[in-house]
Amino acid sequence: MNNKVPMTVRGSKMLMDELKQLKTVDRPRIIEAIAVAREHGDLKENAEYHAAREQQSFCEGRIKEIDGKLGVAVVIDVTKQKADGKVIFGTTIDLCDEETGDEITYQIVGEDEADIKANMISVNSPIARALIGKMEGDIAKVKTPGGIRGLEIVEVHYI
Template identity: 60%
Template sequence: MSKFPITITGAELLRAELQRLKTVDRPNVIAAIAEARSHGDLSENAEYDAAKERQGFIEGRIKEIEGKLGNAQIIDPKLLDADGRVVFGATVEMEDLEGEGGKIVTYQIVGDDEADIKQGKVSVSSPVARALIGKYAGDIAEVHTPGGVREYEVIDVKYI
C-alpha cells in the first residue's frame, strides 16, 4: 500500500478515534458479550449476536485506522513553502464566477478521510481540489461537476 497524504489535524482525529475504540468501545463490547453469554443458550440469543457483530466492526475499524496511520504521509500546512501555489493542505479563498456570482467560498484541501464540506474541507481527489491544485491567486479554475463546468477565481492561498 502506498503512502497517502493527511494533515496533522486529520492524523490527530484518527489517533483519537483509535484511542477511543481501544479504551472505551472494545471493553464495552467485551462486557456486553459476557453479559449476553450469561443468559444461557447462544443459538437464539440476539443480544449475543449483536454484541459479536459490534465486536467485529470495532476490531475491523481498529485494523483499518492502524493501517491508515502506518501508511500516512502527515503534512503540516504551516510548514509548506509553495510560493502561493495551491497544494495539498492549502486553504483557498475563491470567488464563484457562475450563477449569482461574487459568492466567496473558502476550502482547505485535505485527505479523503478528513473531508467535510460543512467544515470547508474538500478531499484532494474531489473535482474542486483537482481543479485548484497548481493554481495561484488570480488564476481561474474550471471545475467539472455533474451539473456542468463552474468557474472560480482564486483570491488567496494560505498555509494555515
C-alpha cells in the same frame, strides 16, 4: 498497498483519537458484555450475546480500517510549508466565481476528512484537482455538471 495517502494533522489526530477510544474503552466494554451474556446460558438463542458479538465484529473491523489508513498516511502540516501563494494539499483557499462573483473558501483535505458542509474538499475532488499547483491570482477552470466554471484564486492560507 504502497500508495501513500495525504492526511492533515487534524485528520490524523481524529483517527488516532478514535482508535484510542475503540481500543481502550469500546473493546473492553464489548468483551465484558460478551462475558455477561455468556453467563445467561444457551448461546443459540441469546440475543444479548449475538448483539455483543456483532458490536465486537464492527469494533475490530473499524480498528483494522483505521490502522490501515494510518499505515499508509503521509501527515502533512501545511503550517510548516513555504507560504508562497501556491495551492497545495492542506491549504485553505479563498475563491471568487468569475461568472456570479460569489466568494467561497475551501480547505483541501484527505478523503476521510472531506465535509462539503464545512467547506473541506477532498484532494481527489474535481475542484481540488483544478486548484492544486495554481497560484494566487490564477483562474482555475473546473468541470461541473453545469459546464466549465472559472474560479479565481483570491488568497491562499497556510493555516
